Amino acid sequence: MEINAVQAAILGLFACLSSMPGLGGTTFGNYTLGRPLVAGLVVGIILGDIRSGIIIGAAIQVIYIALVTPGGTVSADVRAVSYIGIPLAICAVKGMGLDPDTAQAQAMAAALGAAVGTLGTVLFYGTATMNLIWQGIGWKAVEKGDFGKLYLVDMGLPWISHIICSFLPTFLITMAGAGMVDIMKNYLPMDGIAMKTLFTVGSLLPAVGVAILLKQVVKKPLDFVTFLFGFTLAACMNLNLIASAIVGSFFAIINYKVIMLQSRKAAAAPASTADDDDEEDI
């Protein structure tokens, strides 16, 4: 599968918009266009294969389901994952003759996406460092009271950082990457150790993504019960995600009522009249 110059340029533009820190803004750029699920649709449209784009984007999304950047430290770069990783994964999967809607194709996409995402962090630091130049211009403007320039500094000049750190890398790598698949096919047989390892890594990686998320909510081993409850709903009872969300909401409402009841009880404990109310509730 070929990616032509126009397609590569559009991918490059989306890389500029979707980065963290990106020019589409935080909400619509990073957290919308930068999510692999959405990028799968966008890349699918650009490359003319929406089905493959969505399936591969979704497979990569699981690894990055909770990409939190506390204090501006990143472990993966969204523009690289979404607009370099997904197009390359589509080329690789199709070049190898795999159906995207198979566990193997998704494992392959996950491994490729994660590798590109990790290497891509260099783009994040590149962009942030280059922005220091524009901020230097901004400080001078503030000193002089020339405040109109602030908009140029905040929203205009960073385009230069992005042409260098987002547009060009995306353009060049996606253009060159399509040919890479043939080389892989020639030198790395599918039943060889290297490819078997690649596919296995791809199937293991989503576990890291979920674990990153659990790191924030599971503090003690007992908290795993909530996670395993959801896991059981899907794995053993075959509920889909919307059904699981509804069951989860039901328990969350009970949880909310229990907490509020407890705090009301604690607040009302000294007063004897409140005690009567509690008894009626029970």
Added chain:
Amino acid sequence: MEKKLSKKTLNKSFLSWFYGNLTCFSQEHMQTFGYLCAMLPVVNELYDTKEEKKAAMSTYTAFFNTEPQIGALVVGMTAGLEEARANGQSIDDEAINGIRAGLMGPLAGIGDSMIVGTLIPILLGIGLGLSSGGSPLGAIFYIVVWNVLMWFGMRYAYFKGYDLGGKAVEVLVGEQAQAVRDSIIMIGTIVIGAVAASWINITTSLVLPGGGVLQKTLDGIYPKMLSAAAVVFCWWLMTKRNISPTMVMLLLVVVAFVGVLLGVFDPGLSY
């Protein structure tokens, strides 16, 4: 005459923050320039002379960084404080920056855990569920629901901050808010469990000495047991051993390589 910020100015200030909070990010100043842009319309309307404007703007050159979406609350609050200051109330730079610095840490914690760590995974989880077979419905669902929620949510936070000033914080840290947060995290944890079961697919090809297949035995005990175990293992490495996500990924490459050599894993493919 009492100075009052016009609706138009507040909207312009909000929009500057909504779009520009991180567009000129650097490790050194983070969201400071986004903040300056958001305060500029406010300062321009409240003060007439260049000297007054310079004095007011210099307040906001102090470092700022938080979760930018929930952080709209702080920007709204300072717009309200700046208005009060222009009307002669004794609010100095230190008071404003004390509030900014005092709120950005706690708000980043709430925003990272509630918005990025819970709301987004729930929406993405549902979106993933709607994407089966390559349907664009899931992506469209996420784009629409997420952006509508954030647009109105951030507007609400900004104007609530402007109206209430310091009291706005109680909306976020009060007892009821704590209970709501706790419950939403519960939904998030359950949904992420379902996402894990639906999307992680780890199987072993190991054949037991008696001729049975290990995977079948495991499925009989608890379906998808290896996938759940892999998640717990990665969690344990990251929280109990303090290993970074990137290192965990590299470790999995080693696990996969050794597993393939030993015949534990075999994707079973050929050209």
